[in-house]
Every structure is written in C-alpha cells, then in structure tokens.
Amino acid sequence: MTSADMTQAESLPDNLDQLLSSNGIRLGAAQRRRLAWLAQRLGGTTIHQSGSVPAPDSHVVIVVEPPSGPAAEMLYRSLRANSAVVIPFGENPAFDFLKSKLTDFGTIGPSLDGPHEMWWGGLNWRAIVPDGGSRTSTPLRVVSCYPRACGHDQARRLRDKLAEFEIASDIAPIETVDGEHIRASERTAFMLRMWHEHREPLLFIEADATLSEPPRLPSCLDCDIALHRWNRWEMSARTLFLGRSPAAEALLQTWHHIASAYPQVWEGYLLDQAWSLTSSQVPLDTVWLPRSYHAPAEDLGTPRHTAVVHNLPVDSSDLGPDAEFGMAMRTARRASRSGGRDSMIVVKSETMASDVITVIMRDIATSDAREVAASIEAVTEAFAADCGGFGRLELSLCSWQDDVRTAKSAARSANNRIIEIAPWQTLPTDLFRTVGQSRNAGSVVVMAGHRG
Structure with a gap:
C-alpha cells in the first residue's frame, strides 16, 4: 500500500x-x-x-x-x-x-x-473481487457429508479437486433415516459438529458437486454467512459459507432447531426462516453468492469463472419441490429484506420477563422513506428508554391491510400485546409503560392520529 x-x-x-x-x-x-x-x-x-x-x-x-x-x-x-x-x-x-x-x-x-x-x-x-478472487490469509475449510448408503464415490470428484487445490476439508458419510436422502436436521447436525471441531470458517459444498477453480470469494468477504439464492428468492444450502462469528453460529443453531422440529419440510424454506429470525435479532452480515458458486452441470450459461458446479438439472427441480412453495415471501426475498409477515427487528430488554410487545407499522407503501425510518428509530429508542416491563419488542412493517391482518394473527397466537401505528404519528415517550399497564394478551392498541 x-x-x-x-x-x-x-x-x-x-x-x-x-x-x-x-x-x-x-x-x-x-x-x-x-x-x-x-x-x-x-x-x-x-x-x-x-x-x-x-x-x-x-x-x-x-x-x-x-x-x-x-x-x-x-x-x-x-x-x-x-x-x-x-x-x-x-x-x-x-x-x-x-x-x-x-x-x-x-x-x-x-x-x-x-x-x-x-x-x-x-x-x-x-x-468487488477481481478475477480469481483475492488472495487472503484467512484459512477456510470445506466440509461436506453424504448418506452412508451412497458409498464413498459420492464425494470422489469433490475430494479430488480439493486435494488438487490444496484446500483443507472434512468430508464424511453420515447415517440417514431416509436411506440415500439427507434431511435438513441431519445436515445441520453435521455442520454443528464441524463448527465445534474446527476453528476455521466453514464452506459447506454438496458432496456430489465439483470445483472448477478454488472457491476463494467467501473468505475474502469478511461476512457471517454467504449463500446463493436461486431466482433471487429461493435460498439454497448446496453452497453455504459460515464465518467464525456469534451471528453465524446463531443462524446455524436456529436452522438446526427449526429443521429438527419440522423434519418433513423442504430445507430451503427452513433455511429461509432461520435467516429471517436470526437477521431480525442480530446484525447478520449476509452475502448473496453469484451464480458461479451454484452452477448446474448442464447450464449453458455457466460463467467462465465458475467455482462450484452442482449436479443439478437445468430446471432446478432439485431445489424447491413445489413451484408454489414460499409464495408469500418471494417479493421480499427478491429484494433481500424481511416481508410484512416477518418481524423486521426484535429487541430484547434487560427486564427478566416473558411478556412480548408487537408493534405493527402500517401504510409503509404510502409513506415517505425518511418518515418510515424515523418512526422505526422512534419505536426502538422508546423501548430502549422504557420497555414498560416487556421482555421483547417485535416490530413488523406492513404495506397492506392483508399484511396487517397476518401480523396481528401471528402476534395473537403468541399471546403478545399489540400496538398498531402509522409512520407519521408522534409516539409518547412512555408508550410501552402505558400499554404495559393493561396486560390483556392479544388485544390491540391502535394509536390515534391523522396525517398532517
């Protein structure tokens, strides 16, 4: 320099x-x-x-x-x-x-x-990263697993390429309930084991994939997690980088918890939900890997500098098993944000209480961006100043009434107190203290006021 x-x-x-x-x-x-x-x-x-x-x-x-x-x-x-x-x-x-x-x-x-x-x-x-990726002193370990029933040859091409590129790896067979199919809970259990056994950042690559060049990009990015989104919304776990950070570990643990609770649900949706939950609670630094890290073997449009080639059909049928799956979140995920049915931010207070307050901010689509931003800051600052005895704040942004209804339904099912506001409304400094005095779970406090 x-x-x-x-x-x-x-x-x-x-x-x-x-x-x-x-x-x-x-x-x-x-x-x-x-x-x-x-x-x-x-x-x-x-x-x-x-x-x-x-x-x-x-x-x-x-x-x-x-x-x-x-x-x-x-x-x-x-x-x-x-x-x-x-x-x-x-x-x-x-x-x-x-x-x-x-x-x-x-x-x-x-x-x-x-x-x-x-x-x-x-x-x-x-x-951002020149051809071939930047050289970096940050170590990286590639990990992968495959069903024991598939045999050693399942990961042969990946092993050979990793040895050729002199990249440290840990590839192992695992026991699976469904024979030659790995459940998301089994994959995440393996990744958690790798997380605890190794100290380097981990790059998980599906065992039947191969490498065209060393996958240097993830270790150059200094992020918590890096993955590819097929069609800009469908999260794929076939190439997944985890940095050595508390946020990355939180996402991995959340993903494993959800996958264990819902073993029959498609893993892409489970990963999506884990990402949404984690990013609302910690400042998760996510990078969306380019197509060169998730190229199907038969893709005629594969970039010249492809790094990871997956054994996938060009119609991506190995990803989402249902074309209609995840419809409610596609718009938001294509824009890399949480949807109106998710909590945009979750803030914990220092109060040892289980009571949760949900704030629903409506009319986002018809409000000025600065107005919305200022209102988000006002809500979080008010909660930090006086949580009103609530243990956690969950803030959802809703563009349309359909989103408002869904957010209310979710809050009620969790027995949360609910406040409904609009971005242009001025909030009292004791908002949460006032609402907290009435502990009727599921009831809604609608802030009065009209746009000036």
Missing part, C-alpha cells in the same frame, strides 16, 4: 462519519464496517441526489430516497462496472424497484444502534 493509500484509509472513518451524520443516516457497527470495506475497495462515497447522476469519482453511491422509475433507470445507466449502491433503509419496499435492476451483493440486519436493514449491490461481482 502506498503512503497516499494509507492516508486515504486513515481518513476514511472520519469522512464517512461526517457524511452519514450530516445526512441523518444511522448505521450499526457491522453496517458501518461494511460501508468502509466498500469505500476502501472502490473509492469515493457520495449521497445520491434525486434527478442527478453520481460524479465520475463516486464509486459507492448511498441512496436514501426511493427513486421513481425514470430516476432509477437514470441511476442504473450512470453506474460504472466498479460501482456499488448502498441503501441504508433497505427494509422499505419502496426501494424494491431499484434493487431489481441491480445485482444483490448482500444485506446486514438491524440492531438497536442501527435499526434498519442495509442493502448493498451493483452491476457485477468483478468490481
């Missing part, structure tokens, strides 16, 4: 903090770290101004207001190959159209110090 590069890296935190604070943007520590990571790799950072195009030296563009269709098109056409777009209020569905025009790189869940989902994306992965 040159002296000029070192000076830029040293001044970067102060410059970013000034840029964020002057534009009223709150980021959690993990989100702030990812933004700095992008700025160090790509260069200048700027706030996108509506109706304008980024300056030539602006390679990291922060978008805080949802652009209209024409404005999104203009922004998209102005981006260069070495550009990235960061949306600090990524939980808002108003940004979905812009996201749909870009390649999803990753998302980082909310936390009390940054109660928003941060999304980042761009045009292609080559801007």
Whole structure:
C-alpha cells in the first residue's frame, strides 16, 4: 500500500462519519464496517441526489430516497462496472424497484444502534473481487457429508479437486433415516459438529458437486454467512459459507432447531426462516453468492469463472419441490429484506420477563422513506428508554391491510400485546409503560392520529 493509500484509509472513518451524520443516516457497527470495506475497495462515497447522476469519482453511491422509475433507470445507466449502491433503509419496499435492476451483493440486519436493514449491490461481482478472487490469509475449510448408503464415490470428484487445490476439508458419510436422502436436521447436525471441531470458517459444498477453480470469494468477504439464492428468492444450502462469528453460529443453531422440529419440510424454506429470525435479532452480515458458486452441470450459461458446479438439472427441480412453495415471501426475498409477515427487528430488554410487545407499522407503501425510518428509530429508542416491563419488542412493517391482518394473527397466537401505528404519528415517550399497564394478551392498541 502506498503512503497516499494509507492516508486515504486513515481518513476514511472520519469522512464517512461526517457524511452519514450530516445526512441523518444511522448505521450499526457491522453496517458501518461494511460501508468502509466498500469505500476502501472502490473509492469515493457520495449521497445520491434525486434527478442527478453520481460524479465520475463516486464509486459507492448511498441512496436514501426511493427513486421513481425514470430516476432509477437514470441511476442504473450512470453506474460504472466498479460501482456499488448502498441503501441504508433497505427494509422499505419502496426501494424494491431499484434493487431489481441491480445485482444483490448482500444485506446486514438491524440492531438497536442501527435499526434498519442495509442493502448493498451493483452491476457485477468483478468490481468487488477481481478475477480469481483475492488472495487472503484467512484459512477456510470445506466440509461436506453424504448418506452412508451412497458409498464413498459420492464425494470422489469433490475430494479430488480439493486435494488438487490444496484446500483443507472434512468430508464424511453420515447415517440417514431416509436411506440415500439427507434431511435438513441431519445436515445441520453435521455442520454443528464441524463448527465445534474446527476453528476455521466453514464452506459447506454438496458432496456430489465439483470445483472448477478454488472457491476463494467467501473468505475474502469478511461476512457471517454467504449463500446463493436461486431466482433471487429461493435460498439454497448446496453452497453455504459460515464465518467464525456469534451471528453465524446463531443462524446455524436456529436452522438446526427449526429443521429438527419440522423434519418433513423442504430445507430451503427452513433455511429461509432461520435467516429471517436470526437477521431480525442480530446484525447478520449476509452475502448473496453469484451464480458461479451454484452452477448446474448442464447450464449453458455457466460463467467462465465458475467455482462450484452442482449436479443439478437445468430446471432446478432439485431445489424447491413445489413451484408454489414460499409464495408469500418471494417479493421480499427478491429484494433481500424481511416481508410484512416477518418481524423486521426484535429487541430484547434487560427486564427478566416473558411478556412480548408487537408493534405493527402500517401504510409503509404510502409513506415517505425518511418518515418510515424515523418512526422505526422512534419505536426502538422508546423501548430502549422504557420497555414498560416487556421482555421483547417485535416490530413488523406492513404495506397492506392483508399484511396487517397476518401480523396481528401471528402476534395473537403468541399471546403478545399489540400496538398498531402509522409512520407519521408522534409516539409518547412512555408508550410501552402505558400499554404495559393493561396486560390483556392479544388485544390491540391502535394509536390515534391523522396525517398532517
């Protein structure tokens, strides 16, 4: 690194903090770290101004207001190959159209110090990691398992390639209830065992896959979890990276718990639910791996620099067994965010209580993005200041009445207290204390008020 590069890296935190604070943007520590990571790799950072195009030296563009269709098109056409777009209020569905025009790189869940989902994306992965991936000192261990009934040859090609690339691995047969089929609970039990036996980050690869080149990308990303989403919404566990972090371990444990409770449910859906639960409770740093890490063997469109080739038919029938499965979450997952039927953020209080309060924020689709963001911050700050005796806050964002009804039904089934608010309403500082004085589980407190 040159002296000029070192000076830029040293001044970067102060410059970013000034840029964020002057534009009223709150980021959690993990989100702030990812933004700095992008700025160090790509260069200048700027706030996108509506109706304008980024300056030539602006390679990291922060978008805080949802652009209209024409404005999104203009922004998209102005981006260069070495550009990235960061949306600090990524939980808002108003940004979905812009996201749909870009390649999803990753998302980082909310936390009390940054109660928003941060999304980042761009045009292609080559801007973030050059051809062949960056060399890294971070060790990585590939792990895999296969049914004992399938025999040793099930993983022969993968073993051979790992030996050729001199990559440490642990590939083992396991006992399975269904013969040659591995249940999600059996897969996650194996991965938990690998997590405790090894200290390196783990890259799980399906045993019947093979490698075309060393899979360097995941270990370059400094993330909690990295995986591929087929058709941008269907989470696949065939290639799954887990960094050595408490958040990654929490996701793995949650996935195993859900898979054990529902052994007959398709594992992609179970992984999706584990991701949603974990990312609402901790700032889970997720990276969406490119197609080159999940290429079907017969895919004529396989990229030149394919890393992981899976023994999959081109129609992806080995993924979702039901074409209608997960319909309710597809729109949200295509935009890398939680849906209205999920809790966007879960905040625990210091009170040793089992009572839970659900806050449903309605009319998200018809509200200003800054208004929604400010309301989310107001709710979490009020709960942190005075939890009203509740042990946990669950906040759901609902665009439509159908989402509101579903969120209420879920809260009632859990015997939660419920508050329904709109983004433009001013909340009292003792909101949760007041509601907590009436402990009628399942009842709804609707905040009064009209848009000014």
